[in-house]
Amino acid sequence: MHESPSGRGAGTAGGCLVVAALVVAAAVALVSVLLGRPLPGVQEGGTVAAPQNTAEEPRGRKPSGRKPGVVNIFTEQGLRGSGAAGTGIVIDPSGLVLTNNHVIQGATEIRGTNIDNRRTYRARVLGYQKSGDIALIRLTGAAGLKPAVLDTGGDVRRGDVVTAVGNAGGKGGTPEVVTGTVTATDRQITATDQSDGSTERLSGLIETNAPIKPGDSGGPLLDTRGRVIGMNTAASAGYSMKQEGSPRGYAITARRALAIVRQIQRGDTSDGVHIGRTALLGVQVRTPTTRSGGRGDGALISDLIPGTPAEQAGLRPGATIVGVDEDTVDSPGTLTDLLLRHHPGDTVQVIWTDRAGSRFSTPVTLAEGPPQ
Structure with a gap:
C-alpha cells in the first residue's frame, strides 16, 4: 500500500531510475523457496570497522576496474504506468541476483541482462526485506553465470579506495564505473519511501564520495581487489535519504545483504522478510x-x-x-x-x-x- 506521491524525480545519489508513479497495496505469501546452501564466491568472517573521525590518506592500490557478476535490471510497473531501471549482483551461477528492494518495488515484469554473457532473462522475485532495502531475484533459465566475489569480513575503513559499478541513468549496456573513497562507516540514515510516506532507519552503511547516480542502486561497491564489500543504495526517485552536508552515496554491507539472502533461502519471514x-x-x-x-x-x-x-x-x-x-x-x-x-x-x-x-x-x- 502506498500513499499517493506527488511525483518522482531523480535523486542526488544512487538509486533506481523511475518514471511516473501510481499506488498499489500489497502483501506477501509463502511459496517454495531455495534450500539454504553456501554461496560461491563469498569470503566470510570478520567485522566492518567502526566509523573513523580522523582524516586518513586513501588506502589500498589503484581503483578496481573489475565488473564481475553485474546485471542491468529493467522493470515494467503496469499498475503504475511506469518503468524503472537499476542494477543487480550475481551471487550464484544458477542466476540468483542480489539487488535493492526499491529497484523491484511495484514491478509487474522484471528483466535482467547479465553483462558477462550479454543475455537478457526474465526474472522473478524470491523474497525481499522492505525495511532493509534488500531483495533476492532469480534470472529464469540462467545457468553457469559468473558470480561476483563478495567479502563479508573485510576491514572497511575511512580512506579506502572504492569503485562503484552500475546501470547509471538506466542506459543499459556496459555499466558505468566511478571511483572514490570511503568517507565513513557504520552510518545510520533515514530513508523515506515517498510512495507511502513511510520511513526506515538504515544502519551500518558504508558512506562514499564516489559519484553514484540513479540507476546504480543494487550494484556492487568494490575494493581495490575487485571484491564486493557493499551494495549501492541511496537517494532515488521516490526513495530519498536524509543527510547532512554534501551529497554522499551509501552502500549496504555485503555481510548484511547476505544475511538476508540466507534468511530468504531458509524461508524465514521474521524481521520483516517477505518470501514469494x-x-x-x-x-x-x-x-x-x-x-x-x-x-x-x-x-x-x-x-x-x-x-x-x-x-x-x-x-x-x-x-x-x-x-x-x-x-x-x-x-x-x-x-x-x-x-x-x-x-x-x-x-x-x-x-x-x-x-x-x-x-x-x-x-x-x-x-x-x-x-x-
Whole structure:
C-alpha cells in the first residue's frame, strides 16, 4: 500500500531510475523457496570497522576496474504506468541476483541482462526485506553465470579506495564505473519511501564520495581487489535519504545483504522478510487530515485501481481505512505492513469509516500484485 506521491524525480545519489508513479497495496505469501546452501564466491568472517573521525590518506592500490557478476535490471510497473531501471549482483551461477528492494518495488515484469554473457532473462522475485532495502531475484533459465566475489569480513575503513559499478541513468549496456573513497562507516540514515510516506532507519552503511547516480542502486561497491564489500543504495526517485552536508552515496554491507539472502533461502519471514508472491488490495491512499488541518489517523482512500479486490468489495474514494482484522491502521505505512502479513487468496476484514464517521467492516479477498 502506498500513499499517493506527488511525483518522482531523480535523486542526488544512487538509486533506481523511475518514471511516473501510481499506488498499489500489497502483501506477501509463502511459496517454495531455495534450500539454504553456501554461496560461491563469498569470503566470510570478520567485522566492518567502526566509523573513523580522523582524516586518513586513501588506502589500498589503484581503483578496481573489475565488473564481475553485474546485471542491468529493467522493470515494467503496469499498475503504475511506469518503468524503472537499476542494477543487480550475481551471487550464484544458477542466476540468483542480489539487488535493492526499491529497484523491484511495484514491478509487474522484471528483466535482467547479465553483462558477462550479454543475455537478457526474465526474472522473478524470491523474497525481499522492505525495511532493509534488500531483495533476492532469480534470472529464469540462467545457468553457469559468473558470480561476483563478495567479502563479508573485510576491514572497511575511512580512506579506502572504492569503485562503484552500475546501470547509471538506466542506459543499459556496459555499466558505468566511478571511483572514490570511503568517507565513513557504520552510518545510520533515514530513508523515506515517498510512495507511502513511510520511513526506515538504515544502519551500518558504508558512506562514499564516489559519484553514484540513479540507476546504480543494487550494484556492487568494490575494493581495490575487485571484491564486493557493499551494495549501492541511496537517494532515488521516490526513495530519498536524509543527510547532512554534501551529497554522499551509501552502500549496504555485503555481510548484511547476505544475511538476508540466507534468511530468504531458509524461508524465514521474521524481521520483516517477505518470501514469494505479493498480494494486492488495490487502493491508492494518503494520510487523512483533521478539521484543524493536522494529520489524522488511518489511510484515506484517494483512488482505486480498476478491477482490483478493493473496488469489487465496494470500497470507494473518500473512505478511511482504520483497521485490518484485529489490527489498527493509524497511517498508510501501517496499512502496508499489515497487508504484507497476508498472501494472495487470503480474505481480510477491512475496517473503514465513511465521510460522516460511520464505521463499517468489509471482507476483501486479496489478489496477486507486484512486490512492495
